[in-house]
Amino acid sequence: MVNLTPKAIESVMSGDLNLKPVVQVLEIKLIANSKDRYRILVSDGVSTQQALLATQLGDRVRDGILRRGSVVQLIEYICSTVQNRKIIVVLNLEIIITEWEIIGNPKPCPGAESISQKTTDNENVMQSKGVSLNGSSSSVPPPRVRTNSRMNNSNNAPNFGPVVQPSYKPPPSYKSHGAITKNEAPARIIPIAALNPYQGRWAIKARVTAKSEIRRYNNARGDGKVFSFDLLDSDGGEIRATCFNAVVDRFFEVVEVGRVYLISKGSLKPAQKNFNHLKNEWEIFLEATSMVEPSPDEDTSIPQQQFDFRSIDEIQNVENNSIVDVIGIVVSVNPSVTILRKNGLETQRRILNMKDISSRSVELTLWGEFCNREGLELQQMVDSGFSPVLALKAGRVNDFSGKSIGTISSTQLFINPEFPEARRLRDWFDTGGKDASTHSISRDVAPGTKQNEIRKWVSQIKEDGLGRIR
DNA sequence: CCCCCCCC
Numbered sequence: 391m392v393n394l395t396p397k398a399i400e401s402v403m404s405g406d407l408n409l410k411p412v413v414q415v416l417e418i419k420l421i422a423n424s425k426d427r428y429r430i431l432v433s434d435g436v437s438t439q440q441a442l443l444a445t446q447l448g449d450r451v452r453d454g455i456l457r458r459g460s461v462v463q464l465i466e467y468i469c470s471t472v473q474n475r476k477i478i479v480v481l482n483l484e485i486i487i488t489e490w491e492i493i494g495n496p497k498p499c500p501g502a503e504s505i506s507q508k509t510t511d512n513e514n515v516m517q518s519k520g521v522s523l524n525g526s527s528s529s530v531p532p533p534r535v536r537t538n539s540r541m542n543n544s545n546n547a548p549n550f551g552p553v554v555q556p557s558y559k560p561p562p563s564y565k566s567h568g569a570i571t572k573n574e575a576p577a578r579i580i581p582i583a584a585l586n587p588y589q590g591r592w593a594i595k596a597r598v599t600a601k602s603e604i605r606r607y608n609n610a611r612g613d614g615k616v617f618s619f620d621l622l623d624s625d626g627g628e629i630r631a632t633c634f635n636a637v638v639d640r641f642f643e644v645v646e647v648g649r650v651y652l653i654s655k656g657s658l659k660p661a662q663k664n665f666n667h668l669k670n671e672w673e674i675f676l677e678a679t680s681m682v683e684p685s686p687d688e689d690t691s692i693p694q695q696q697f698d699f700r701s702i703d704e705i706q707n708v709e710n711n712s713i714v715d716v717i718g719i720v721v722s723v724n725p726s727v728t729i730l731r732k733n734g735l736e737t738q739r740r741i742l743n744m745k746d747i748s749s750r751s752v753e754l755t756l757w758g759e760f761c762n763r764e765g766l767e768l769q770q771m772v773d774s775g776f777s778p779v780l781a782l783k784a785g786r787v788n789d790f791s792g793k794s795i796g797t798i799s800s801t802q803l804f805i806n807p808e809f810p811e812a813r814r815l816r817d818w819f820d821t822g823g824k825d826a827s828t829h830s831i832s833r834d835v836a837p838g839t840k841q842n843e844i845r846k847w848v849s850q851i852k853e854d855g856l857g858r859i860r
Numbered sequence: 861c862c863c864c865c866c867c868c
Contacts, residue, residue, distance in 0.1 A: 607862055616862045634861055665863050675861085729867050737866060757866060790868070798865045 392461050392490055398434035399499045403469060403476060412486060414493055415460040418451055426452075426671070427586070432464075432478070435494035441467075441478035444583050445671055450485065461487040466625075468580055470589055479584045481625070577654050582627030585658055585672055593654035595685055596621035597692040599628070600802060601647050604638055619645050620668060620800075621653070624691040630666050631656065631674040641682050650685040650692060667713040667784055667800065695802070697783060699811060703748030706831045710789045713798075717781045717811050718744030719819045721751065721828075723769040726761040740765040744780055745828045747818050753794040753832035754782065764803040771805075777819065778805050779812045794832040 395401075398411030416438060417431040426448040430441050443451070450456035466482035577593040585592060600620040607614060618632040631653065633641050645651070656674040666673060676682065697715040700708065708714060723742040730736055738761040745751035756765045764780075771778045781804040785795040797803075806812065815823075 605862065609862085611861060614861065618862085632862075662863075665865095727867090731864090731866050733864075733866080735864095735866085739867065755867080786865070796865080796867095799863090800865090 392487065392493060394433070394435040394461070394493055396434065397436075398464075399432070399437040399439045400434075402464070402467065402478060403439065403499060405469065407468065410463055410465055412461060412463050414490065415456065415458060415462060416492060416496070418456070418458060421588075430480075432462075433493070433496040436496055437499035438496045439478060439499045440475070441480050442470075442586070442588075444479065444481045446583065447480065447483065455485055455488050456483075457489060459489040459492065460485055461490050466581075468578075468584055470580065470584065470592075479580075479586075481581060481583050579652070581625040582621065582623045582629050582670070583625060585627075585629060585670075585674070587658040587672065589658075591654070593652055593681075594621070594623060594629075595650065595652050595689060595692075596623040596627075596629075597650045597689070597694065598645055598647050599695055600800060601645055602799075604642060617642055619647075621651075621674075622692060622696050624689065626696060627670070628668045628696065629670045629672060629674055630661065630668055631676055633676045637676050637678060637680070640678070641676060641680075644682055644684075648694060650687075650689045652683045652685055653681065655680045695783060695804075697781065697811075699781075701748040702744070702746045702750035702752045702831060705752055705787060705793050705795065706750070708787050708793070710787060712787045713784050714787055714795070715781070715783050716744070716746075716752070716754075716785060716795065717779065717815060718746040718752070719777050719815060719823070720744050720768050720772060720780045721777055723765065723772045725769075726765060738762065740769075742768060742780075743830070743832075745823075746815065747823065749826055749828055751828045751830045751832070753830070754780075754785065755794060755796040757797050760797050760801070760803065764805060767805060777824070779807065779815055780805060781807050781809075781812060792830070792832040 392412075392414075394413055395409065395411035398409065398413050401409050402411060411434065413432040413434050415430050416433050419429050421427045421429050421442075426445060428443040428448060428451050430443055431438050432441050433439075447456070456462070463484045463486055464478075464480055465484055467478050467480045470477055470479045577591040579593045579595050582594050582596060585594065598619050599622045602617050602619065604615050604617045607616065614635045615638050616632065616634050617638055618630050620628060620630050622628050653674070653676075656676045658672045659675050661668070661671055661673040697717070699717050700714050702716065702718060705714060705716065721743050724740060726738050726740040728736055729739045737758050738756075740756040740761040742754050742756065742765070743751050744754055768778060768780065782795065782797075783802040783804070784798065784800050786798045786801075787793060787795055
């Protein structure tokens with residue numbers, strides 16, 4: 391016997407975010423023009439309601455463990471407004487039963503699809519982009535499950551009055567002031583993970599973890615300037631924000647790495663995966679009307695950085711060109727050398743070695759400015775007999791003669807950082823790890839081809855000078 | 861609307 395949470399839909403839609411109800415999934419559809427975002431219909435046995443699955447839950451659909459008939463517990467969710475309709479955005483859920491017969495004879499929750507009357511322009515814009523969230527461009531839904539069409543509901547469903555920012559439950563004191571108009575109420579702060587282009591008003595509260603320089607460009611589409619910065623929120627969601635031209639002037643000085651901001655009124659575009667390695671399929675584009683305001687409180691629930699450390703042992707099996715975080719002890723640092731790039735420009739290169747508890751070591755190649763900033767500092771430490779901890783955020787794995795790691799422009803290096811992993815590594819190193827035998831996953835890992843052996847010799851000679859070759 | 865992620 392399965393018990394769905396009574397009145398779950400009603401409670402969630404009226405703003406109860408702590409209920410964590412058990413509901414049944416009646417329908418799952420891929421959102422039009424999306425590769426991995428799903429719209430689902432959930433039921434409490436009496437009422438049904440549309441919901442969006444956060445991207446990170448898509449795997450469960452693709453893996454087949456979340457499907458039509460699944461009984462799930464909604465763990466983290468928010469109510470949001472998409473195309474003027476209230477919708478649940480599910481950020482996390484637990485699957486109770488993968489498949490169960492449809493429970494009860496649930497009907498669409500009344501009021502959930504009410505439409506405010508002044509927003510048809512916005513809808514047209516959404517539709518002209520081919521975005522469909524109401525199933526109108528999808529195949530006909532199965533007979534058992536009624537898909538709510540906007541027309542049906544605006545005409546027939548009971549209307550609970552004008553829906554104004556339904557996701558925002560106004561505090562009681564607002565009620566005596568009459569209707570809230572679109573421009574008055576502050577947008578609700580939502581998790582970064584819930585951001586998507588189909589959403590109307592939103593705000594996020596997030597810490598800036600990285601900030602680019604201003605880059606000027608001149609191409610077929612014209613010239614201009616651009617900069618971007620990366621954001622992290624208290625739920626661990628991350629997203630990049632990008633500004634162009636006049637918007638650069640407006641926000642470049644305002645945005646500081648490490649500070650927390652309230653950000654709203656940007657537009658969401660698909661992330662450029664080639665250049666943006668954050669775990670988010672969207673990117674925020676800030677515009678002239680966007681808001682980027684320092685948060686009045688220093689939100690300590692948002693860490694300064696978020697890492698996903700891989701042990702060096704794991705790096706061996708990581709795909710070439712992957713972007714990874716690594717933490718290790720720097721055991722050697724080579725001098726900085728000047729490299730002539732294929733494009734004719736010169737750059738600096740410095741190779742160092744780091745080892746970790748997996749008793750593996752790896753070569754890290756620092757490029758450009760990293761050589762004379764962190765690289766020099768590391769070299770001085772190692773030269774003076776101290777082996778520092780180095781945390782590397784966003785290094786790029788390459789597989790020339792074994793696996794090694796290189797810096798890219800968005801790499802960040804942290805020398806002797808404070809966090810627990812660093813402490814753990816330090817303790818390990820100081821209590822025997824220093825002398826533990828280490829196997830390098832770089833250069834001499836595989837026997838390699840004759841070609842590779844020769845290349846290795848040549849590069850070693852260039853690296854160390856002839857003095858060390860006997 | 862930008863952008864090469866460098867070398868053997």
